Amino acid sequence: MPQIPEHLANLEAWESSRRRFVKSVLLAGVALQIPIFTSCSNITFKGNVKVSDEQASILNLVLNKLWPDDGNGPSIKDLNTQNYILNLLLQEEKHKYHNKFIVEGIDWANETSKENLKADILNLSSDELDKLMEIMIEDEYGSKWCSVLITYTYESLILDPEYGAQPNEVGWTWLGHTPGSPRPDSSNNYDALFKMVNDEV
Amino acid sequence: MMKYDVCVVGSGAGAGPVIYELSKAGFNVVVLEKGPWFNTEHFSKDEMVATRRDLYKSDLEGEFHVVESKNDAGEWEAKTTQASGKSYWNGNCVGGSSNFMSAYFHRLKPNDFKLASTYPDTYEGSNTVDWPISYDDLEPYYAKVETEIGVSGKVVPHKALEPRSTEDFPYPPLGTNVFGEWVKEAAKEENVQTFPAPRGIISSPKGKRKACYHSNYCGSFGCSSDAKGSSRAALLDQAIETGNCKIIPHAKVFHLDCGDGEEIQRAKYYDSSGEKNIVEARLFVVACQAVETSRLLLMSKSDKFPNGLANNSGNVGKNLLFAGGGAGSGIFDLNKLDEDKRKKFDIPLTFVNQATQDFYEIDDEEFGPVTKGGTIDFLIEHSAPMPKLIRQKRDENGKLLYGSALKSKIHDSFRNKKRVRFEVFNDWIPNDDSFIKLSEEHVDKWGDPVGHIRIGYLDEMIRVGKYIAKKATRILFHTGARDLQFTISGAPPRNLMAGGCRFGTDPKTSVLDANCQAHEVNNLYVTDASFMPTGGSVPYTFTIYANSFRVADKIIERLNSEA
Numbered sequence: 001m002p003q004i005p006e007h008l009a010n011l012e013a014w015e016s017s018r019r020r021f022v023k024s025v026l027l028a029g030v031a032l033q034i035p036i037f038t039s040c041s042n043i044t045f046k047g048n049v050k051v052s053d054e055q056a057s058i059l060n061l062v063l064n065k066l067w068p069d070d071g072n073g074p075s076i077k078d079l080n081t082q083n084y085i086l087n088l089l090l091q092e093e094k095h096k097y098h099n100k101f102i103v104e105g106i107d108w109a110n111e112t113s114k115e116n117l118k119a120d121i122l123n124l125s126s127d128e129l130d131k132l133m134e135i136m137i138e139d140e141y142g143s144k145w146c147s148v149l150i151t152y153t154y155e156s157l158i159l160d161p162e163y164g165a166q167p168n169e170v171g172w173t174w175l176g177h178t179p180g181s182p183r184p185d186s187s188n189n190y191d192a193l194f195k196m197v198n199d200e201v
Numbered sequence: 202m203m204k205y206d207v208c209v210v211g212s213g214a215g216a217g218p219v220i221y222e223l224s225k226a227g228f229n230v231v232v233l234e235k236g237p238w239f240n241t242e243h244f245s246k247d248e249m250v251a252t253r254r255d256l257y258k259s260d261l262e263g264e265f266h267v268v269e270s271k272n273d274a275g276e277w278e279a280k281t282t283q284a285s286g287k288s289y290w291n292g293n294c295v296g297g298s299s300n301f302m303s304a305y306f307h308r309l310k311p312n313d314f315k316l317a318s319t320y321p322d323t324y325e326g327s328n329t330v331d332w333p334i335s336y337d338d339l340e341p342y343y344a345k346v347e348t349e350i351g352v353s354g355k356v357v358p359h360k361a362l363e364p365r366s367t368e369d370f371p372y373p374p375l376g377t378n379v380f381g382e383w384v385k386e387a388a389k390e391e392n393v394q395t396f397p398a399p400r401g402i403i404s405s406p407k408g409k410r411k412a413c414y415h416s417n418y419c420g421s422f423g424c425s426s427d428a429k430g431s432s433r434a435a436l437l438d439q440a441i442e443t444g445n446c447k448i449i450p451h452a453k454v455f456h457l458d459c460g461d462g463e464e465i466q467r468a469k470y471y472d473s474s475g476e477k478n479i480v481e482a483r484l485f486v487v488a489c490q491a492v493e494t495s496r497l498l499l500m501s502k503s504d505k506f507p508n509g510l511a512n513n514s515g516n517v518g519k520n521l522l523f524a525g526g527g528a529g530s531g532i533f534d535l536n537k538l539d540e541d542k543r544k545k546f547d548i549p550l551t552f553v554n555q556a557t558q559d560f561y562e563i564d565d566e567e568f569g570p571v572t573k574g575g576t577i578d579f580l581i582e583h584s585a586p587m588p589k590l591i592r593q594k595r596d597e598n599g600k601l602l603y604g605s606a607l608k609s610k611i612h613d614s615f616r617n618k619k620r621v622r623f624e625v626f627n628d629w630i631p632n633d634d635s636f637i638k639l640s641e642e643h644v645d646k647w648g649d650p651v652g653h654i655r656i657g658y659l660d661e662m663i664r665v666g667k668y669i670a671k672k673a674t675r676i677l678f679h680t681g682a683r684d685l686q687f688t689i690s691g692a693p694p695r696n697l698m699a700g701g702c703r704f705g706t707d708p709k710t711s712v713l714d715a716n717c718q719a720h721e722v723n724n725l726y727v728t729d730a731s732f733m734p735t736g737g738s739v740p741y742t743f744t745i746y747a748n749s750f751r752v753a754d755k756i757i758e759r760l761n762s763e764a
């Protein structure tokens with residue numbers, strides 16, 4: 001059973017104060033491989049060094065259960081959520097996120113499926129998948145993992161499209177939200193300010 | 202090596218007035234600030250930077266605190282902020298957290314300077330003491346802050362209005378949401394009078410600073426018009442223009458070095474590459490925000506000060522204060538409002554700026570003898586959407602929601618609901634269990650002991666907070682808001698801290714004298730909120746600014762007399 005990182009044990013606090021860290025080694029050369037996701041990019045992410053294709057598919061499956069394409073507002077695909085998350089996983093230095101927790105959670109979800117429903121998560125019927133979701137939500141670890149994924153989905157819903165989230169402002173439009181002004185651009189976005197904080201400019 | 206007249210550690214609200222006044226007066230000032238130097242252009246309304254990744258605050262990976270509070274069993278339990286996720290950093294860059302404040306600016310009242318003698322029964326058994334100065338000593342400086350930093354508002358007579366040397370605020374009130382009017386009328390139904398809450402935000406241009414254009418994201422975000430009275434926009438930019446002020450960013454001071462003497466000779470700091478550097482000056486002014494100020498003094502041990510700088514009396518770090526009180530809220534169902542009301546209410550203008558201080562003193566037989574109360578500020582929830590989204594995550598039983606149920610709850614809350622709020626401020630009563638010391642277990646990324654904060658509070662603070670919150674809730678009810686609730690607790694607002702180096706006349710019981718000069722160290726001053734022996738029932742920044750202007754005058758007097 002993988003461990004819930006200590007800083008996620010108190011999830012509410014993490015949610016209101018996010019720059020958590022998970023000590024992890026930045027793979028050499030990874031920074032160069034980071035694809036630039038623009039607001040119109042909606043490709044399926046292939047060849048992610050952190051996540052295998054199978055893991056990416058499981059992530060996609062779970063994200064679509066947490067945030068289904070039910071006709072009410074933008075879907076995971078519309079929001080570019082999966083690419084948004086996979087992209088963050090690659091930028092460990094800049095987004096000291098609980099990458100390990102996310103990836104371990106993917107494997108845990110599959111194990112939980114095998115244990116309880118005797119099949120790989122990717123082979124479950126729709127009803128079985130519903131059942132698995134309920135099992136995961138009732139579990140302390142599973143609930144935290146799903147909660148973190150929902151928070152990332154939120155990010156893809158309301159952060160500026162500058163970050164590869166909510167192409168064409170679909171999130172803001174759905175919510176009727178007026179963003180603050182001015183909006184970030186390349187001169188003052190997270191990447192630019194991250195460099196300043198680290199005295200790299 | 203250049204020897205400066207004055208070295209200031211920190212560049213936020215407590216530092217700004219000293220830096221500004223001394224530079225203008227022609228003294229050589231060097232400022233050591235641990236964070237980067239953002240300009241106005243670097244600020245945008247970006248949740249990724251401001252709140253999701255907390256980039257304006259020091260990274261908890263390398264710099265954190267240990268926080269000790271009582272658990273449900275009543276035992277002290279210590280946790281690092283890395284583990285809890287609750288950072289005690291509030292803004293670490295040139296200008297400090299003043300860049301990110303909401304700037305509610307209430308003055309203290311004359312009685313706040315003499316709580317112990319005014320309410321002896323209430324505060325018996327606590328560490329409450331009178332201040333060594335009176336409201337009259339600070340009043341001219343409040344007036345100065347109103348013009349120099351820029352405070353907008355309108356003076357209307359009310360029960361607790363403090364004496365003023367000027368008739369009104371120099372800047373007229375900011376535009377407000379119609380909800381402000383509703384609050385005003387609702388309060389009347391409870392026989393309560395509200396008044397326009399002053400804000401440290403300018404409503405018309407001042408020099409290079411533009412008026413507030415209501416950018417829709419204010420608290421927690423930097424200001425793109427410089428309307429917000431941050432130390433950076435209101436003071437530091439002009440200090441730099443004098444040619445007498447040098448600001449060194451990425452300079453983390455870790456030791457104020459007395460050598461084997463009794464005065465500070467140099468400040469030692471780490472630069473961004475971890476190298477150690479030194480700065481020499483005649484006088485040193487510390488304003489790192491309360492917790493870090495005490496920590497720096499405690500870290501600065503020497504032969505003459507084996508327990509930390511200016512701490513032979515053992516008072517440094519004691520009587521740490523936060524703002525007491527809490528917050529409450531109610532929800533409006535927009536569909537239940539008539540068309541006209543909805544249209545006016547549901548616009549992206551969240552300023553309400555209505556406050557009441559009718560309960561600043563509680564004179565209610567049912568509550569007990571007359572005692573100290575507090576302030577209520579009314580608000581509409583911030584526009585930045587993430588906090589609102591996070592609140593939708595769980596059902597009423599705390600179970601995680603997902604799928605269509607979650608989506609439709611979110612959609613409903615954004616499209617059909619609006620949350621209104623109030624904040625209660627009452628005194629955090631100083632006591633032996635509220636302090637900062639050096640951690641004996643944990644070190645930061647440079648290997649220095651981190652600050653260990655113990656958070657103890659007295660039940661009286663909660664009792665007063667609840668009394669006021671109930672009054673505020675009744676007012677919200679009359680506005681038409683429903684699903685009313687409030688939380689008053691001993692969990693501190695981490696952005697509103699004071700104390701740790703209280704000022705007083707007796708060197709045995711205080712760290713600083715009435716001029717905020719250390720009793721034990723002739724060339725050390727402290728000008729953030731550390732000096733406050735009691736905090737009053739308002740947020741602190743107006744008073745921090747006013748006091749720093751006051752101390753700046755004392756320092757200038759001294760430097761001139763020594764010249």
Ligand SMILES: Cc1cc2nc3c(=O)[nH]c(=O)nc-3n(C[C@H](O)[C@H](O)[C@H](O)COP(=O)(O)OP(=O)(O)OC[C@H]3O[C@@H](n4cnc5c(N)ncnc54)[C@H](O)[C@@H]3O)c2cc1C
Nearest residue numbers: 211213214215235297298302303304305454490729740742
């Ligand atoms: C979101 C938010 C909303 C707020 N709203 C209000 C409000 O409405 N009304 C109100 O009155 N107040 C408000 N505040 C609080 C207000 O910002 C603070 O009271 C005020 O800025 C404190 O001034 P300071 O000088 O003590 O600290 P700061 O302004 O934080 O400045 C301290 C500076 O010292 C630096 N520093 C620390 N340690 C070192 C070191 N060792 N070496 C070098 N530099 C160091 C820090 O990096 C920082 O820049 C708010 C704060 C926040 C974060």
Ligand code: SF4
Nearest residue numbers: 413414415416419424
């Ligand atoms: S423009 Fe006004 S609302 Fe926006 S950050 Fe500045 S002071 Fe706040």
